[in-house]
Amino acid sequence: MTRRGLALVALAAVLVVAGCQAPVAGPAGGGPAPDGGPAGADRQPANITVQNGTLAVDPGLVFARVQTVAGTNVTPPERVRAFGNESDYGNASLGGGGLPPFQEAVGLKTGPVPNASDVGLQFAGQTSALGTVVVYAGPNATTDDVRLVVAHEFVHYVQFKQGRSAQLRQRVDTSTTDGSYVVRSLLEGPAVYTTDAYLERYTDNGTQNSPVYRAIAEALPPGHVGRYGNSQYAEGFEYVASRVDDPADIPRVYESPPTTSEQVIHNLTADEEPPVALDAAVEPAGGWREVGTDRLGEAFVRTTLAVGVTQERADRAAAGWGNDRLYVYRTPGQRTASYAWTFAWDDAGEAAEFERALRAYLDARGERRAGQWAIDDGLSARVLAPSERSTVLLLGNGSFVAGTDATVTVG
Incomplete structure (x- = not known):
């Protein structure tokens, strides 16, 4: 019987600052600025409070539009926590810190991304299974950055409300590093795909979420542990894009998900190329x-x-x-x-x-x-x-x- 390979073996999930994330300080003393894009959304803007700071976009309008694009209807979050200071957020670096022993043994590289701001790493965020949405944006983050990351995090919020993580874990063996990669890819990939669709529908300046991960891959040296984490976003996006034509079709990806990173990378189903004995x-x-x-x-x-x-x-x-x-x-x-x-x-x-x-x-x-x-x-x-x-x-x-x-x- 295969056992989990201890903490020293399993890869810690790398927080990729850019794909899942963001807030930026808005006008001092003022409320959130309206979201960009065409006036009038298909759904009524939600009432979402911004705590700790301000956002350069209206989170309630972003959430309503994300649901329109995704074809979902879940209860909105009550609040979003916004940080504009990196030390307050706690982690706005990619692949920084130490590595587990096995990763050190095989020589994986670590450390922050040089000139991170040059590749757009000015924003970050995370959403918990309990529905807590946190966003961070650096001082150079643009309104487009904030809109992108807030939308991305709201897709994660919808995923958790719909039980997508639990659904994947019923089908994928997350006791292995490889299985954990699959689950992360099928949460991040759909979030990137849906965010791209949202931005394409409601903005007209060409901003997209998916190119961020290509830029990160180019900025990181080969063998950097951050490349492994970043690939979950990039490969997950490509997998979803090969399987659906619209964000509303994403649920069928969860019904028959891949079970190995090989299948994610090569756009295969679990039945097409299962692991050999x-x-x-x-x-x-x-x-x-x-x-x-x-x-x-x-x-x-x-x-x-x-x-x-x-x-x-x-x-x-x-x-x-x-x-x-x-x-x-x-x-x-x-x-x-x-x-x-x-x-x-x-x-x-x-x-x-x-x-x-x-x-x-x-x-x-x-x-x-x-x-x-x-x-x-x-x-x-x-x-x-x-x-x-x-x-x-x-x-x-x-x-x-x-x-x-x-x-x-x-x-």
Whole structure:
């Protein structure tokens, strides 16, 4: 039975400042300014109070118009909390802070985005399952920025009111990193798609939500953990755009959702390309005990390989993903864990392409010595190819890497 791969394995959801988010300080002492776009919405503006600050748009009008575009009819939130100061909001950086140990071990990069304001990262927001809507906008945020992020957050509010998150979790295994990616993608993607439709209908200046994530991807270096979080917005949007012609049709995406990041990336349903069977038997060096497992998925493989090879090569090498399973090991006397990351591929050619890219990735990270790699921070690595359709990456303590073997059966 697969167990959740501990906090040290699972990816923390990266808060992407731009897709889900925003307020900006409005006129001092005044009420909210009216929303832009054509006069007269299809629905009566809601009565929504702005707390803590002011907004450059009327949240009640934005909410009414979002519901018109989405074809929904839920009770509006009573209030929106607005922040114009980054320290008050608490997190307006992308991919900042530390990383869980496994992400550090595979070399993922972190840190704030250089010149974030140049790519529009002047706004952020979040909506909780309890209906709390919070928005932040920096001093350079425009009214268009605020309108975009408020609309995006209201889509999330509607999603929670309709139980979309719970609906996804009934169909997708969120005990894995890969499954969590799918759920986030199918919340963020529809929010981006609906926000684009709202902006297209009610503004005439060409502002859209979806280009923000392309700009973020270009601003972040390959291998940055923020790219993984950002891809949930970008790939989720592309998935929804390939499946529906109108925001009102989005509910059918939730009725038969993808279950892996591979399916999200390649616009597949759960039935079109399910994970292949992967049966791994890892034989660790003496004293090492398995403490957790996880499935990381194609999206995570892409991000990891890009630490050492180009993003384009990483994407190609990951495209033959059939399944993966990460095993986490610990032993008394060792402060850090060691890992066996096992892979199943669609065919032998895909496995060979991945192995070449994996070895190039390791060459970029460390020095190859006698069949294994010495990486900074005392890490060692070794690559196994137990069969023509499988690969194993051993990573961690030198004795673990040197003394561990594995067999993999791909069904």
